Amino acid sequence: MGDQSRPMRAVAASVLLAVENGESLSQCLPPALQSLAPNERPVLQALCYGTCRWFHRLDSELNDRLKKPLKKPDRVIHHLMMVALFQLRFSQQANYAVLNESVEACRALDKPHLTGLVNGVLRSAEREGAPEPTTDASRFSHPVWMVKKLRHNWPDNWQQILEANNAQAPMTLRVNALRFSRDEYLALLNEAGIEATATRFAPYGIQLSHPVQVDQLPWFADGAVSVQDEAAQLCTTLLDLAPGQRILDACAAPGGKTCAILENQLELAEVVAIDESAARLPRVQENLDRLDLRASLLQADAANTEQWWDGQPFDRILLDVPCSASGVIRRHPDIKLLRRETDIVPLAAIQLGLLAAMWSVLKPGGRLLYATCSVFPQENHRIIQRFLKKQADAVLATPDVQWGCDMGAGRQLLPDPVSHDGFFYAVLEKPEL
Structure with a gap:
């Protein structure tokens, strides 16, 4: 992706080109960060x-x-100018530095013939200031299809969802209840000079006023x-865990919920954590260790x-399904570039298939918790409604909780700019034989 001699903006432009070509930031950013000096890495991350x-x-x-789009081989320069525009519009960086260094980066990207274009476009952008957005897609900075879908699904909340997606997500902690009470850990943070408050809904949650290195x-x-x-921490409040249970975490990586389950109930008979990705499972083990x-x-x-499956049914199953991740865009803004409207129907088919499969390994008298980090009903309560229609022995439980919106078949948390992500939960129970 780059080397020590490449200017940071050139590296950032290359990362953004990779995202446009379908790679997530979590795939293409780490090697780019390694190519820079340690003091430059936070800046690159912020730019991307x-x-x-x-x-x-x-x-x-x-x-x-x-005047006309850049040719495909020069597309990286489009992204270079995007990085510069981001700095002109949203950062404290001195304008002259943005302009000069962008022209240098253009040369470093082996496009010296485009330095005049870069200079001219950015100078006029600096001189004229930001234009007034003319569409909801540009005003809220989301793809057109997503704005339309959210407006249709959430006619009273779509603007708040879009604004929350553009906010910086807070840093939230889950206290390990086996080690400390929440109050004890808040006191430790206070001693360390880290400002924090208890979360409203998650019993072991703490939200920091400002992010810190772990x-x-x-x-x-x-x-x-x-x-x-x-929002992710709430899973343990809905599983109704008790000693001696056998638990399945069906799509477990990176393991946050697996660990939360174990912290919540130490005397479980067994927790089985499955993930399709061999590359992501070591992360689960690291968290457990x-x-x-x-x-x-x-x-x-x-x-x-x-x-x-070994034929032994499970008392509790957490099914945190693959989804559009539309509820966590503020943490993963590349979702706006990577996700397509055409992804939703195939995802819904996967979600329904997983639900049916998990039902077959759930013990009579057992409980299955369906979860997504999506705000699209097609992946959420509509999946539950479809499943209940075809699965005669599935019963919808209605937990007595104070959070989210009751969707009739599950509860939806919308992203909150000052607290939790967007999340959906539904609790299904299988009657005793």
């Missing part, structure tokens, strides 16, 4: 995340400023806390029960 967050607004402005958190390496959004917890890890497609 910020440009993705405001991509649709910046892209609209840039396209208006270009190594600054008291006893982090010894398993005192984990970083996990408040840091927290000194034990689970049985399997690499398998959870839907293909013949491949992995």
Whole structure:
């Protein structure tokens, strides 16, 4: 992706080109960060995340400023100018530095013939200031299809969802209840000079006023806390865990919920954590090791029960399905570039298939918790409605909770700019024989 001699903006432009070509930031950013000096890495990360967050607004402005689109081999220069526009519009960086260094980066990207274009476009952008957005897609900086879908699904909330997606997500911790009470850990943070408050809904959650590096958190390496959004923490409040149960976490990586389950109930008979991705399972083990917890890890497609199931049914199943991730865009702004409207129907088919497969390994008298980090009803309560129609022995439970909207078949949390992500939960119970 780059080397020590490449200017940071050139590296950022290359990362954004990779995202446009279908790679996630979590895939293409780490090697790019390694190519830079340690002091430059946070700046690169901020440039890439910020440009993705405001991509649709910046892209609209840039396209208006270009007389004609750049040819495909020169597309990286489009992204270079996007990075510069992001800095002109949303950062404290001095304008002259943005202009001069962008021209230098153009040369470093082997496009010296385009330095005049880069200079001219950015000078006029600086001189004229930001244009007034003319569409909802550019105003809220989201793809057109997503704005339309949210407006249709959430006629009273769509603007709040879009605004929350553009906010910086807070850093939230889950206290390991085996080690500390929440109040004890809040006191430790206070002693360390880290400002924090208890979360509203998650019983072990703490939200920091400002993000910090994890190594600054008291006893982090010894398993005192984990970083996990408040909405994701709610899974343990809905599973009704008790000693002696056998638990399945069906799509487990990176393991935050697996660990939360084990912290919540130490006397479980067994926790089995499955993930299809061999590359992501080591992350689950790392989290378990840091927290000194034990689970049985399997690499398998959870839907293909013949491949992995030992015939012993489970008392509780957490099914956190693959989804559009439309509820966590503020944490992963590249979703705006990567997700397509055509992804939703195939995802819904996978979700329904997983639900049917998991039902077959759930014990009579058992409970299944269906979860997504999506705000699209097609992946959420409509999946539950479809499943209940065809699965005669599935009963919808209605937990007595104070959070989210009751969708008739499950509860929806919308992203909140000052607290939790967007999340959906539904609790299904299988009657005793």
